[in-house]
Amino acid sequence: MSAPIQRGRTLSEVYLDNNATTPVLASAAAAVLQTMQQDFGNPSSSHSTGIKAKAALEQTRSLARLLLGADNGDIIFTSGATEGIQTSVISALQAIRAHGLAGPETLLLYGATEHKAVPESLKHWNTLLQVNATIEAIPVLDTGLLDLDALKKLLPRAALVCTMAANNETGVRQDLQALEQLIRQIKPDAYWLVDCVQALGKMSLQLAATTIDYAPFSGHKLYGPKGIGFLYVRAGAPYRPLITGGGQEGGLRSGTENLPGIAALNAIFSELLKTGPSQFCSEEVLWHYRTELLTALKKVFPALVLNSDAPFVIPTTINFSVPGFFAKDILDLFDAAGIRISSGSACSSKVTGSFVLDAMGLERWRSEGAIRLSFGPAMTAAECAEACARISSLAAVVREHCLVLTDTDPLNVPSADGLYQFKYDACCSYLLICAKSRQAIIIDPVLPLAERFVNIIQGQGLSLLAVLDTHLHQTTNQASVLLRQLLALTAQQDLLGWPVALTELQLGSYQLKRLATPGHSEHAFSFLLHHQGKLKAAFVGDLILPGGLGRTDMPGGNAAALQQSLRTLTQHLYPDTLLFSSHDYAQRFVTTLEQAVRETPLLEPILAGSALDAWQQTLNEQALVLQQASSHLCGLVEVSPQDAIALVQPVALMQLLAQQDLIVLDVREPYEQSAGALIHYLPTAAEVLQVPLSRLCNAVLDGKLQPEQPLLLVCRSGNRSLLAARVLRRLGFSQLWNLQGGVALLS
Secondary structure (H helix, E strand, C coil): CCCCCCCCCCCCCEECECCCCCCCCHHHHHHHHHHHHCCCCCCCCCCHHHHHHHHHHHHHHHHHHHHHCCCCCEEEEECCHHHHHHHHHHHHHHHHHHCCCCCCCCEEEEECCCCCHHHHHHHHHHHHCCCCCEEEEECECCCCCECHHHHHHHHHHEEEEEEECECCCCCEECCHHHHHHHHHHHCCCCEEEEECCCCCCCCCCCHHHCCCCEEEEECCCCCCCCCCEEEEECCCCCCCCCCCCCCCHHHCCCCCCCHHHHHHHHHHHHHHCCCCCCCCCCHHHHHHHHHHHHHHHHHHCCCCEECCCCCCECCCEEEEECCCCCHHHHHHHHHHCCEECEECCCCCCCCCCCHHHHHCCCCHHHHHCCEEEECCCCCCHHHHHHHHHHHHCHHHHHHHCCCCCCCCCHHHCCCCCEEEEEEECCEEEEEEEECCCCEEEEECCCHHHHHHHHHHHHHCCCEEEEEECCEECCCCCHHHHHHHHHCCCCCCECCCCCECCCCEEEECCEEEEEEECCCCCCEEEEEEEEECCEEEEEEEECCEECCEEECCCCCCCCHHHHHHHHHHHHCCCCCCCEEEECECCCCCCCEEHHHHHHHCCCHHHHHCCCCHHHHHHHHHHHHHHHHCCCCCCCEEECCCCCCCCEEECHHHHHHHHCCCCCEEEECCCHHHHHHCCHHHCCCCCCCEEECCHHHHHHHHHCCCCCCCCCEEEECCCCHHHHHHHHHHHHCCCCCEEEECCHHHHCC
């Protein structure tokens, strides 16, 4: 058995993602344990133990009625909100079909910002039950409220309307009274489903006083365990059980009831119903906590923009974006500091947006940068104070790493040096800095990263020599134009930003020469990077991509010119010269001439001056594929499975760390490393080299990493370190391990 990991200081967790799930309330956890070990009877059994279990179940149902103001109708215990939604949709669709309303003229409506469980359920059961109605989203306003004018036009054909009480991403609280008045005025016989998952404990619900037909709830969103929920069904609303069998829940939902989960709900409902002191806060206190948390956030991000706000929200959800930041930037920063928040949408290697904010019509940068901070209605004053202190402490980290523009004295900022690789989706931009001369050059910038470049240049107190483009198509690069203006570049430049008076650019010990390489476009150059007189790398634009070649069927493209440019360029390269492209469609970061020949079989004969007919045929086939692609691509890259990387489980970590000469490579970004050092997770004796992904290729370029070194790569989740390991494997590194699950599994 492996020895337990001996860590340094531990980093306590500040959990601010309660809209995703919550910890179980202490009294609820005690009730679960009591029910599992003592009051474990089956409510369907007729002996005393079963009778007591049945009584406890029905008491919880009675408490739910009191809490929801549902003195009539059914309260049915389920496995959670998703089951409640499915059951409601099936029940409504069966009734719609029985009334002869099947077919495309009938509308099934849902709010454009609904949780995906609702539209996906509609699509699934509409097809499976052969109702074949038309499913349509109800537009929302920029506040997140449903557009009542648009709904008014849709209602005459609607048979089912699905809305929500409070949105899980933005916290926007729908005006249920206004919705009810409109629905019942125009289409009184339409069925109405209201997702109440985020409402319980945060807003008043008097369901029996409304005409809501179905209202699903989830236990784990309000301090209960996962796997328990309940569904309210209005008296007289059609109902068909999703699960049949033993006839439990009065035949409305078969299967032995989850009595431990129901006992947890009993404890939570009892706490919510207290008239005196309770673990649950008043709405006034929750708004106070929101204000305190916002104040702390604005210390870190003065330019923070709220994507939803009072008076349209419940207080426990804060959805914000910061100009110049993607959601992943902030998520990684906070997670490194032990603060758990979430993005407005799932994070991936691609830049994605929030469909909720997109539906609200907010700017794309707000959607791509959306962060959700959510706390629960049982938050304590001490927890709020700890959260605010931890968030506020990040202000220094953000300033130190030039993540936002500040008035900080640049001399107090650690000096950056070498090559930085920035990515926006598949676009690659580069920043070359010489710390000694305090000079910088930007290559192939993209507009969403412009503000980040300005912050770094100004925050580091650098002198910008040039903003260069490797190629242009029909128009100038707006990002380059903007950067030259903002950073006051006054020297006369050509179309691609090269100073007209110079044949080469000197940046301290770096030297940049350019070589005309048209073919992908008419105006195209490759920049050859020398360091201390030796060729180290080349910025090749879209001439050569990691795993492919640039296309030639766009305006200004020319296959013969591309071939000649490839031959000209390769005469200046060594087989292992690092080649940096302006696009990376397969997350490979970099390539070399040797790799390019290996990955593109036709390249070798092309460089030798033969196989021209096959080359032209390949280009034509590539152009056809690219023209049919759903998004614009500058070259065709075949994405193939990468070599497997040796994975190390956390339990085997100590054994690996004992290996002689092993270096731990921390590939998190500098701001993550500052916010949460590896000392919190790994033994202090471990040798750690901090090389973030944006600096990985620079570490290879300047010899800091050598192919024969044994390396253990780590990051927050294990994903970036796996990506880094694959990049290094392609560059000839062989002794590589990746910490599976990252430091998250060590926290």
